[in-house]
Amino acid sequence: MLTLLILLLAPLLGAVGVLIAARWGRGAAALAAGAPALAVLVALVAAAPGILDGEVLRLRAAWVPALGLDMALRLDALGWLFGMLVAGVGLLVVLYAYYYLPASDGLGRFYALLLAFMASMLGIVSSGNLLLLVVFWELTSVSSFFLIAYWARGEVSARIGARTAFAVTGGGGLALLGGVLLLGQAAGGFDLDVVLGAGERIRESPLYLPALTLVLLGAFTKSAQWPFHFWLPAAMAAPTPASAYLHSATMVKAGVFLLARLHPALAGTDAWVIAVGGAGMLTLLFGAYAALWQHDLKGLLAYSTISHLGLITMLLGFGTGTAVMAAVFHIVNHATFKASLFMAAGIVDHEAGTRDMRRLNGLARAMPWTATLAVVAAGAMAGVPLLNGFLSKEMFFAESLEAPGPGGLRWIGPAAALLYGVMSVAYSARFVMVFFNGALMPATAHEPPRFMRVPIELLVALCVIVGTIPSLTVGPALIAATRDALQAPAPYVSLAIWHGFNLPLMMTLVALAGGIVMYRHRERLYRMHDRHVPGFSTTILFARSVKSMERRAARFTATLETGSLSRSTAVLLAVTLAMGALVLATRGGAPVSPVTGPGADAASIVIWALLATAAVAAARWHAHPLRALVAASVVGLFVALAFVRLSAPDLALTQLLVEVVTILVLLLALHHLPQRTPGAEQRHGQRAWQRLVAARDLVLAGGIGAGAAALTWAVLRRPVHGGGPVSELAAYYLRESKPKGGGTNVVNVILVDFRGFDTLGEITVLACAAIGAAVLLERMKPAGDAPERPHAPDAHPPVLAALTRPFLPFALMLSAFLFLRGHDLPGGGFVAGLLAAVALASQYLTSGIEWTTERLRIDARRWLATGVLLAAATGAGALLFDRPFLTSFYDYAHIPAIGAVGAGSTFLFDLGVALAVFGAVLLMLERLGLIGRMRDIGAATPAAEVPADEVAPDVRAVDR
């Protein structure tokens, strides 16, 4: 339990901690990065006895139960072994990176990314739920993307490498998600225990093949199997510590881990043997062959990694228990020798200035110690006896001899293994020879700092110890991990160095001899390669397909998005119209039992008729902004009246007040826009074109109008759901408003109580709009003719000002009144906030913004923020009482003369709404009114250089 928590949380918290620690220098950053890795390691070691005995650690918390996604962690010996690798190599990489990365690098970012990656990796190995595993899987793709792109600012190759790696492994992750979904379907659950126990069921399911294909796509892309291997060499642009970590012990091992993990569920069919074994074999040979041609030390290691991953995959493909054990063994061994080789390559790069093997020679003279370590590690890679690589390779040879093969093709496995063995010896020799082979080159090369070698020394020591006394060291862990991978007792495998003079040993000897011969005659081989092997590269293929996709996407976008707003909007509307028509044509029809609505009186008819007329007028006068605005505001007023007719007093009040501030805002805006719109469509000055556009717009407008009308009409003629006078939902709110919400104004109760969360979101949106508008207007110079336009000689007539001022207290009192009664009668936070804003705005109008703010010191931004925070805090308050967010508490307080006033959390919430609305509206009005005047309202000090009463543009002057 604690182990699992440490496993995930230590690196995650460490990633944050490192960023903070980096302020105190590189050393602090390294310590802060090493500590979580060490903590994980210690926790794992402490848990070792139980886990190796067959205990399985579990931790479960529901996350999205509806999807079958639990935060289920599960650690058995297989996960434990991987966890040890991840944490152990991670710790060494932390130390190594401290010396490797330039002193100018603060290390905070690197370590944070490294720890984030470590956490994702540990998440994969300890996931107890397949969906959770996919989540962590994708996290490794994301975090490795940033690690590979660490030097993206300076190096193009880092950008390309990171992008390629992300595209391939991320795409594979998508396939894996699909596979896991099918797998869960076939197994009857996503829980790992369920899936592992349902092997029979899965293999007999019709979903088996698609699921297998998709899962394998995920595993093969991650573990760089041919033909998805090309991202790995490209990812060598990463800083070497990251390469050593990602591409030896962790990232690429995730794929083979998954294959081992799902072995009981998926293996054991012909499809598995052919797909996994075949892909592994191809990769094994391809990687080894390609490694021969590399001139870059890291490139060689990258292709050799691909080859070794192929080896592991091939072993897993055999499907037998002993093969699985060999695979797990080789995963561990490869991680140790490959990590040390990457680090050695990094040291060579670091201390000799290049990784090009053609420019490196005799480095052993300058760095004897590093050379010794590298030679031993390379020996393990080549499978030299007494080193760990030898043991697992021996097992691989033995397995290949036992391997199932189709008909007379049983020789293919051993032949491939032998060929691989020869080539691996050859490229290992090539790697080693940079340390020998003549005079020192370059002459400046030297040994690295003492502690930079420590990680390599430890890893190489492991290679030797495991290689000489395997059964005393990794033996128990290996057997336990194999047992948990198979979900069955592990087969007996003798982990001895000497099995007698048998066939696998013969193969090893042939490989060693053949490899050295191949290395000696490599020049001839290179020539042969150049003559006969066509220059085919999946890297180029990938780059080309990416390019062509980008081109096609750009072309597609260009046809849709022409840069013309009207045209884009028209396309959007046309599609909407077509969709609506489609639904109407296929699912429409006569209304079920049509109901006749109430009749209309004369007043209603007049209201609706004027409303429609005003709307048409606004549309007709679009080229005359002021006239159109007047018409539009008439529409708004009649909408308010319509709300009254539709028994919605709250809406009518809100609409009326909103209409006032909207007109103010639009008048102010109009001041800064051209007063005269040139004839409708000037685009090409062609009458025919204009007519065409107008016709298009008329058709769209008519169509959408007709559609909206038809929709409304159709709904109004249908009875409500449930058959009552109002819908079941409405009946619920009408019934429960008083008992549950403590208010009789149902609309307000819904707003502040039942659906309080929506309201909180809405005032937040309003706040965003207001802040956005304010930011857009910040320090903006007025455009066009706005500054020169003639203004009223008397901007603030004294009579008007004197008459308006006494109204302010009354208006604010009315606002307070409407607010207080809002829970029971029409009113409430929205209305009160709007009314207060209108009251203030009328002072701005008649006395000027400066005059008003100087006296009232109103900072709209502060009111806005206070409102939103108050509403949110009220909601959060419920959490203190262990209730869900925004649970309301309610009681009545009896205040003399006003009567029973609701006192409770909804009251505070509604107050927050009122303040937010007030602040938002006022902020926008102020900023619009103050365009061109560099003055910060928040400072509450009037601009000294501008005489308050003579300040130029004001709202009344706009319509000249």
Add this chain to the structure above:
Amino acid sequence: MMSLLLAGTVGVLAACGVWLVLRSRTFPVVLGIMLLGYAANLLVLAMGRVSGTRPPVLVGGEGGHADPVPQALVLTAIVIGFGMTAFTAVLAIRARVESGTDHVDGLQDMVADGDDSREGT
């Protein structure tokens, strides 16, 4: 009859809104968004039917209340609609300052300035 009126008005508002939104100057587009907002508000309100003759305020007697749910939805929509209108208006101002024109695509006026060569992108 009431239904017919309401439906017809929603249609007219939507049509006028669409027409305005498709204009090539920023101000009519702002007005169009406003009108579309009104149309949408009335449409949502209509989803609660028009049979209720009393506001959803539970004072004095039972029954006959209008549907409170669409009213609650529309109330916030009105305020958000204001935010939207104000924001687009500000955008229009800012766009004019940046591009020197109030054309929605930033095209320069050809007739207004009498300068044909200034047509931008």
